[in-house]
Amino acid sequence: MLGKPAKNANDSEAAPRPHVEALRSRPHAQVLIIGGGINGVGTFRDLALQGIDVALVERGDYCQGASGASSHMIHGGIRYLENGEFRLVRESVVERNRLLKIAPHYVKPLQTTIPIFSTFSGILAAPMRFLTHKQGKPQERGAFLIKAGLAMYDSFSRDGGSVPRHEFKGRAKALAELPALHPGIKYAATYYDASVHNPERLTLDVLQDGEKAGQSEAGTAADGASRARATNYVAATAITDRGVQLTDQLTGDEFAFTADVIVNTTGAWVDSTNAAMGAATRFMGGTKGSHIVLDHAELLAACNGREIFFEHTDGRIVLIYPMGDRVLVGTTDIDADITEEAVCTEEEIDYFFELIGHVFPAISVTRNEIVYSFSGVRPLPRHDETAPGFVSRDYRIERSDMAVAGATVPVFSLVGGKWTTFRALSEHLANDVLAALGAERKTSTAKLAIGGGAGFPATGAAVEAWIAAHTGGGVDAARAAVLLTRYGTRAGQVLAYLAAGEDESLESTRELSRREIEFMAAHEHIGHLVDVMIRRTSLAFRGLVTAELLAETAKALAGPLGWSRERQAEEVSHAEDVLSRLHGVQIQNLIA
Secondary structure (H helix, E strand, C coil): CCCCCCCCCCCCCCCCCCCHHHHCCCEEEEEEECCHHHHHHHHHHHHHHHHCCCEEEEECCCCHHHHHHHCCCCCCCCCHHHHHHHHHHHHHHHHHHHHHHHHCCCCCEEEEEECCCCCCCCCCCCHHHHHCCCCCCCCCCCHHHHHHHHHHHHHCCCCCCCCCEEEEEEEHHHHCCCCCCCCCCCCEEEEEEEEEHHHHHHHHHHHHHHHHHCCCCEEECCCCCCEEEEEECCCEEEEEECCEEECCCCCCCCEEEEEEEEEEHHHHHHHHHHHHCCCCCCCEEEHHHEEEEEEHHHHHHCCCCCCCEEECCCCCCEEEEECCEEEECCCCCEEECCCCCCCCCCCHHHHHHHHHHCCCCCCCCCHEEEEEEEEECCCCCCCCCCCCCHCCCCCEEEEEEECCCEEEEEEECCCCCCCHHHHHHHHHHHHHHHHCCCCCCCCCCCCCCHHHHHHCCCCHHHHHHHHCCCCCEECCCHHHHHHHHHHHHHHHHHHHHHCCCCCCCCCCCCCCCCCHHHHHHHHHHCCCHHHHHHCCCCCCCCCCCCHHHHHHHHHHHHHHCCCCCCHHHHHHHHHHHHHHHHHCHHHHHHHH
């Protein structure tokens, strides 16, 4: 867990935390979800839409753990075919196509090219890997094997397919399209998956949908309070005779909470959470995945708008792809110690440079071009002798019973799961909870637009029209475009908020204004300054954080959050520490 500034005894003017007070004032719910990654938040939304009284707590910020350290892909998982996980691949392709429709503001089609260096390599090894799930000696997949996999992959998209079928091209045509590719390739296979450029904001949209459902007339408690309450920076730390002990990570305050059902969606920390509640389990065996983000014009141009997806010489599946004007490179798959903070190591960076050279041999990359790095622990099941690359990415739900405040409470622990299938997983988990409560499903989320995806303009021309319609009154086209990218159609609400008072852009960036920061403080559960840099905007990801930006943003947050000058300074120091220690942002980049 990230460090945090110590509670300041002199900071008596700090604003109360209404989301915490909503739990403290009514310390019981039908369901308590522990863990605010995408799967916990998705389950929160689903249950709220069924009219269930549901509460969620997250010990850090939403989407701070593995959910925020993903490869930013929404994909069917072509490589899972070799593991024999056909159900998972089919579900993933269906959910990929679904997210393209219900979350079009964040989920976009991603053209993907696989450079292929042989024709028949791997034909004999692949069946053994399929049958035994053992890695064996690394051996790259040739064109024949990849062609067969892509044909099967396409077959899963027949019903409601949203992307074109794959194409195979020989060396000459492939190099004509991507001239910087290794000249030794024999073929290039191109297919489509999808990417999510703002996973943190998509998680926040899902959360806000749940909160909105809980505030509807059908979703309120007898006293008019919301039946869907969530808060970040609150941890479940123990079981007492009064219930689950919840501890505010910003103030240290503790209070008890009870529920008829508990759901544990804490990812790689599922076993630790269960242990804190007095129920030892051994479900998890997560692996660490790291990424780097490069500001590298030559590499960006070499990708030509596509993800380059391939198998490196050690058998790992890796990727290089453009995200705006940056290039994301990943990922590793290393057994992890969850007692240590996950960081991208020097060895992993060397590995990334090596794989870039494997595909684009004429392009030189140095550490000076890294603007950001991130690392997380995948919530994989315990795998003992199975190689990390062959551990199932599917999920399962474990049920146990726990004694809480004199009652026997069913506890559902989520083991595994991946970004692409979060909606289907949440539906499955919610159905299990509904059964335990003796309740029935009222609505499906399968076709329900997520947050700012509702009414999102479907074409480039429609986007331009939206921007033009929302320009004026101090908002130029560039600013309107930033807001549409950041919030989807919820940008309309933000623009109305901006127009309701005097506003001014920050001096350090035109991508934020004082009133937008106030809007985030009022509506987006800001606990720390660093939340704005990493998870409410993409400024850190793109390497755009400066000392001036941190100071200006802290000052803008001070009013709505009640921060003293001393607290502002602590938050700036905390943000610098997190960015440098966990994300490889050099301290000199934070100095004016």
